[in-house]
Amino acid sequence: MIRIVITGITGRMGSTLLRLARDTADLRVVGATERPGSSAVGLDAGLAARLGALEVQVVDDLGRALDAAKADVVIDFTGAEVSVGHAKACAARGVAFVCGSTGFSPEGLAELAVCAKTVPIVAAPNMSVGVNLVIRVAAELARVLGPGFDVEVLEAHHRMKKDAPSGTALRLAEVLTASLGRTQEDLTFSRHGQIGARPAQEIGVQTLRGGDVVGEHTVYFFGEGERIELTHRATSRDQFGLGALRAARWVVGRPPGLYDMADVLGFQGNS
Known part of the structure; x- marks a missing residue:
């Protein structure tokens, strides 16, 4: 059983990931986050995402979510700037990180690379x-x-x-x-x-x-x-979510490093 935390659970991708993970036998959602000030904070994550109760409370800080639950991996599609902060929170706690956000600045990519020296990170602009x-x-x-x-x-x-x-x-x-x-x-x-x-x-x-x-x-x-x-x-976001869950399974237990979906899929000699 892989224990995951999902960020931004009321967003398009966050709610998709929560639904797909809920219906997957080898994954367990142990944490969920939303931005500070969101009306979802404090609610059950499943109810906040209109999926039915999951007995996981939404918090407004990834560090708190990780401190409260023994997680194996965080899956994040929140946005480049926020994702960098989430990568740092994972690095500080030794938790693997899967990131599907786009629009990173060169500085943001450099910060991800620094975090990847401590924990394994899969970062890809498209998880499909x-x-x-x-x-x-x-x-x-x-x-x-x-x-x-x-x-x-x-x-x-x-x-x-x-x-x-x-x-x-x-x-x-x-x-x-x-x-x-x-x-x-x-x-x-x-x-x-x-x-x-x-x-x-x-x-x-x-x-x-x-x-x-x-x-x-x-x-x-x-x-x-x-x-x-x-x-x-x-035609739907499910294929992005399914790819992210595949990446989450793959990255747990890997050595620190910055990986992409070519690594997850086992492509050799990818350009």
């Missing part, structure tokens, strides 16, 4: 197994097709998403630049006006926002006389 397979395939397609194809990344998310491009789109851009031997300077994030002909080295990364789109990512490979489109469409 399907998306991570798409990332791997995109890297291989870019390597095989080579410089003769123009590459573009298009992502779409709901109107409430705060960061752009999505963390998944940025990860796709990262593996594509690595496969093609290009650099961050070759990435173009917007186009407007008289921009001239498309540079041969360019990789475009474009963003759409609207409605309730859970998440869509497409990589286009444009060649002469042919086009390849590699697409992943998420």
Whole structure:
């Protein structure tokens, strides 16, 4: 039995994780948090998330939750700035950490890396197994097709998403630049006006926002006389939650280090 603490349990991902963990035989929720001032603080976590009583009280501080329960791992999708603080709380108490937040600054990523010297951390912009397979395939397609194809990344998310491009789109851009031997300077994030002909080295990364789109990512490979489109469409948040639970099972007992979903899924030689 793996004992988990879930943060932000009334949010989209927090409530999804709570429901999935509740229905999973080898996992037990032993702690739950919400932001200070939330009306959920002090309530039963299951009732706060409209799932039925779980006999776990919501608190407004992860450190308190960890001090009150013997947890093996924390799962967190709260947001980059808050997630860094949660990683520090886990590092201080020797608890593994699974983080699906996006939008980290370079400084935030550096702080995660420092925490990972003390505890094992899985941090990934997208926990979906399907998306991570798409990332791997995109890297291989870019390597095989080579410089003769123009590459573009298009992502779409709901109107409430705060960061752009999505963390998944940025990860796709990262593996594509690595496969093609290009650099961050070759990435173009917007186009407007008289921009001239498309540079041969360019990789475009474009963003759409609207409605309730859970998440869509497409990589286009444009060649002469042919086009390849590699697409992943998420229709619910369950696949993110299931991937995070898979990461939680995997990370418990690992040595300290900063891991990603490629490690969880056993990919070798991932770009």
